[in-house]
Amino acid sequence: xxxxxxxxxxxxxxxxxxxxxxxxxxxxxxxxxxxxxxxxxxxxxxxxxxxxxxxxxxxxxxxxxxxxxxxxxxxxxxxxxxxxxxxxxxxxxx
Amino acid sequence: xxxxxxxxxxxxxxxxxxxxxxxxxxxxxxxxxxxxxxxxxxxxxxxxxxxxxxxxxxxxxxxxxxxxxxxxxxxxxxxxxxxxxxxxxxxxxxxxxxxxxxxxxxxxxxxxxxxxxxxxxxxxxxxxxxxxxxxxxxxxxxxxxxxxxxxxxxxxxxxxxxxxxxxxxxxxxxxxxxxxxxxxxxxxxxxxxxxxxxxxxxxxxxxxxxxxxxxxxxxxxxxxxxxxxxxxxxxxxxxxxxxxxxxxxxxxxxxxxxxxxxxxxxxxxxxxxxxxxxxxxxxxxxxxxxxxxxxxxxxxxxxxxxxxxxxxxxxxxxxxxxxxxxxxxxxxxxxxxxxxxxxxxxxxxxxxxxxxxxxxxxxxxxxxxxxxxxxxxxxxxxxxxxxxxxxxxxxxxxxxxxxxxxxxxxxxxxxxxxxxxxxxxxxxxxxxxxxxxxxxxxxxxxxxxxxxxxxxxxxxxxxxxxxxxxxxxxxxxxxxxxxxxxxxxxxxxxxxxxxxxxxxxxxxxxxxxxxxxxxxxxxxxxxxxxxxxxxxxxxxxxxxxxxxxxxxxxxxxxxxxxxxxxxxxxxxxxxxxxxxxxxxxxxxxxxxxxxxxxxxxxxxxxxxxxxxxxxxxxxxxxxxxxxxxxxxxxxxxxxxxxxxxxxxxxxxxxxx
Numbered sequence: 058x059x060x061x062x063x064x065x066x067x068x069x070x071x072x073x074x075x076x077x078x079x080x081x082x083x084x085x086x087x088x089x090x091x092x093x094x095x096x097x098x099x100x101x102x103x104x105x106x107x108x109x110x111x112x113x114x115x116x117x118x119x120x121x122x123x124x125x126x127x128x129x130x131x132x133x134x135x136x137x138x139x140x141x142x143x144x145x146x147x148x149x150x151x
Numbered sequence: 152x153x154x155x156x157x158x159x160x161x162x163x164x165x166x167x168x169x170x171x172x173x174x175x176x177x178x179x180x181x182x183x184x185x186x187x188x189x190x191x192x193x194x195x196x197x198x199x200x201x202x203x204x205x206x207x208x209x210x211x212x213x214x215x216x217x218x219x220x221x222x223x224x225x226x227x228x229x230x231x232x233x234x235x236x237x238x239x240x241x242x243x244x245x246x247x248x249x250x251x252x253x254x255x256x257x258x259x260x261x262x263x264x265x266x267x268x269x270x271x272x273x274x275x276x277x278x279x280x281x282x283x284x285x286x287x288x289x290x291x292x293x294x295x296x297x298x299x300x301x302x303x304x305x306x307x308x309x310x311x312x313x314x315x316x317x318x319x320x321x322x323x324x325x326x327x328x329x330x331x332x333x334x335x336x337x338x339x340x341x342x343x344x345x346x347x348x349x350x351x352x353x354x355x356x357x358x359x360x361x362x363x364x365x366x367x368x369x370x371x372x373x374x375x376x377x378x379x380x381x382x383x384x385x386x387x388x389x390x391x392x393x394x395x396x397x398x399x400x401x402x403x404x405x406x407x408x409x410x411x412x413x414x415x416x417x418x419x420x421x422x423x424x425x426x427x428x429x430x431x432x433x434x435x436x437x438x439x440x441x442x443x444x445x446x447x448x449x450x451x452x453x454x455x456x457x458x459x460x461x462x463x464x465x466x467x468x469x470x471x472x473x474x475x476x477x478x479x480x481x482x483x484x485x486x487x488x489x490x491x492x493x494x495x496x497x498x499x500x501x502x503x504x505x506x507x508x509x510x511x512x513x514x515x516x517x518x519x520x521x522x523x524x525x526x527x528x529x530x531x532x533x534x535x536x537x538x539x540x541x542x543x544x545x546x547x548x549x550x551x552x553x554x555x556x557x558x559x560x561x562x563x564x565x566x567x568x569x570x571x572x573x574x575x576x577x578x579x580x581x582x583x584x585x586x587x588x589x590x591x592x593x594x595x596x597x598x599x600x601x602x603x604x605x606x607x608x609x610x611x612x613x614x615x616x617x618x619x620x621x622x623x624x625x626x627x628x629x630x631x632x633x634x635x636x637x638x639x640x641x642x643x644x645x646x647x648x649x650x651x652x653x654x655x656x657x658x659x660x661x662x663x664x665x666x667x668x669x670x671x672x673x674x675x676x677x678x679x680x681x682x683x684x685x686x687x688x689x690x691x692x693x694x695x696x697x698x699x700x701x702x703x704x705x706x707x708x709x710x711x712x713x714x715x716x717x718x719x720x721x722x723x724x725x726x727x728x729x730x731x732x733x734x735x736x737x738x739x740x741x742x743x744x745x746x747x748x749x750x751x752x753x754x755x756x757x758x759x760x761x762x763x764x765x766x767x768x769x770x771x772x773x774x775x776x777x778x779x780x781x782x783x784x785x786x787x788x789x790x791x792x793x794x795x796x797x798x799x800x801x802x803x804x805x806x807x
Contacts, residue, residue: 098271098278101222101287105271108221112294115215119295120368120690138685139621141692143701 197332200346203289204326207355209303209316211364212397212566213696214771214780214794216294218303218317223268223290230258232282239280246273291317299367301412302401302511302564315412316360316564319510323568326355356570356582359780361397361563363698366390369690370402374664377683378404381669387414388687389547389663392698393554393652395587396562398509398544399660399698415514418540419665422632423477423676424650425498425536427602428549429486430470432497434598438488439470445484452480457528459483459535462675463614474605475613477629479535486534491522494530500593501549502559503541508590509562517541536632543648547663550650553606554658557599561588569780581782607655617681618651620688623704626658627651627684629676634668644668649680653688659699662687746793748783749776754797765789774799 116122127133209218233239244254247265257263268290277283291306304315312321329352334342370388378386385405391398403413433439450464463476473481504519518540532538544562552559568583606626609615614629627649634644648665652658664680691697747764749757757776761768769792780794781787
């Protein structure tokens with residue numbers, strides 16, 4: 058039989074165990090929340106980076122940039138329609 | 152002893168009373184006032200916050216994002232929390248782009264707040280700085296702010312759609328905000344613990360517009376160049392697909408550089424580009440035969456209340472001649488064979504005097520007065536395109552009806568609506584896809600073909616020769632109309648306009664170009680708007696991804712394929728090459744097939760599966776296939792482009 062003093066020890070142990078579980082859960086959740094925040098920040102950072110790169114690519118690909126450079130550096134020009142030949146694909150169109 | 156016993160009893164009684172009061176107070180607090188105190192404590196410890204929904208993305212028809220929502224940041228700085236104010240301050244002011252003076256002022260405050268918004272890239276180095284507090288907010292971005300700005304519109308101060316399509320589509324794009332409860336300390340600061348989500352935010356739907364970003368750029372640049380070269384007050388360009396009513400490009404500019412949506416909202420008297428509609432009435436009602444001639448009156452003809460003149464006097468005109476040289480006298484004489492009700496009805500049937508129904512706020516209806524209020528010269532004026540006000544989009548749709556074998560369609564700016572979070576659908580689910588919406592048949596197929604032939608004559612031998620292409624037939628009409636300023640025709644002010652169908656046979660593109668009041672050089676449309684049209688067509692032909700069916704174009708050009716071809720003229724040089732093996736855009740018109748489900752496959756397998764089914768593939772992202780546009784199971788023309796969206800997959804663990 059457990060006597061009075063032992064009951065106190067059991068209750069104390071139970072209290073400590075419960076407290077430790079609560080503490081551990083809180084710590085884990087705070088750590089998880091911190092990781093989640095960091096991941097969100099990383100994702101936002103990467104999305105921002107991607108958007109910035111896409112914007113720069115689009116600017117570089119735009120006619121306002123590409124056409125003058127192609128003309129100046131490569132001697133190309135926008136073709137007139139007489140320079141555009143569309144080759145009919147075999148069986149491509151009725 | 153007795154005294155001690157009494158004292159003990161008193162103490163015991165006192166303790167008992169004290170305990171009783173404590174229990175009573177505890178009961179009062181816990182039982183009687185329990186709910187109130189619990190709520191007060193909850194309110195002090197928790198806060199209900201709104202989780203904003205991500206606004207849907209606007210794409211062009213090829214999947215190029217035109218308006219996106221991204222996470223940005225407001226930045227708060229508590230100077231007394233900074234570990235190294237000098238070094239941290241230098242970093243903060245550099246990342247936020249602050250002038251030294253404004254940073255010094257901020258340091259004097261207890262808490263400095265910089266609204267920004269700053270991008271994730273800008274604030275990334277600040278995340279580790281103690282004393283810097285970042286507040287994430289969703290902001291709307293326009294990757295290329297100059298593209299179709301007036302059409303797309305902008306958000307208002309309340310973050311709701313303020314103008315343009317952002318306003319029209321607000322209920323689709325906005326999504327639904329969520330809510331969550333967060334824990335706070337006694338100072339009101341949020342604990343670093345996860346929020347309890349009450350309702351997750353529902354992101355807005357994505358909308359694929361009919362606009363073609365490349366054609367849009369071509370149109371805007373051509374218009375800007377034209378306005379600068381001609382020193383004009385403003386202008387508009389509209390391009391649309393006549394077989395579907397889809398608007399491909401819309402450019403509007405004023406001399407000051409502002410981009411108002413004037414193609415929808417501003418009306419003008421069309422002048423001679425409206426002559427073809429009088430011809431449509433005459434041919435439909437069989438009031439004219441190809442050999443009928445009217446006198447040219449020596450170039451000047453007096454009517455009661457009006458004198459009509461021709462720029463290019465001719466002895467006599469057939470209807471084809473009158474259209475070809477844009478004769479006012481000829482068209483007025485022919486149009487006199489129509490009753491006022493008939494003349495009104497044909498213009499009304501082509502959609503004038505009523506909004507087209509395009510998804511744009513505040514579209515103008517234009518003006519077409521009923522015959523009951525006409526004055527004596529009204530019939531003659533209407534035949535020449537006066538006493539009638541129209542918007543460029545109305546003109547484009549009316550010419551689209553001629554291109555579309557006589558059927559007027561409702562124009563649209565929306566190609567697809569996608570999104571899956573609402574009602575539990577999968578991401579990328581197509582919720583709406585545009586189908587051509589016929590309004591009415593205006594003229595018969597034969598009459599439409601005859602009218603296109605008349606317009607072809609304008610470009611080959613008439614006033615529109617400046618728009619002629621060497622290898623591709625174009626059908627078009629010029630219009631130079633006097634401008635109304637303060638209710639009167641202003642001397643020396645004109646609107647030059649040009650409406651074209653490309654190619655003349657089975658047209659794929661309708662172009663309307665309007666130049667307001669050109670000051671330099673000629674003011675005639677033949678020398679102003681027509682060359683702009685040719686320049687845009689040449690650029691569109693040379694561009695890789697514009698919405699033109701080149702397979703159909705190549706068969707429409709026998710001169711380019713056989714006989715004296717430009718290949719031979721140019722010594723065998725082929726400046727434009729199509730990829731080989733070549734999947735013609737129109738190879739399977741009428742041959743629709745289901746898009747295969749490639750979800751989860753690697754990119755290579757997914758692309759192969761789509762190629763085997765006869766689709767062309769545009770790839771977005773990297774990793775494993777996530778979804779496609781059109782979605783798996785939807786049908787699409789073989790040879791059409793299917794956009795494949797891929798996402799990186801988590802690394803696989805090695806098997807032990």
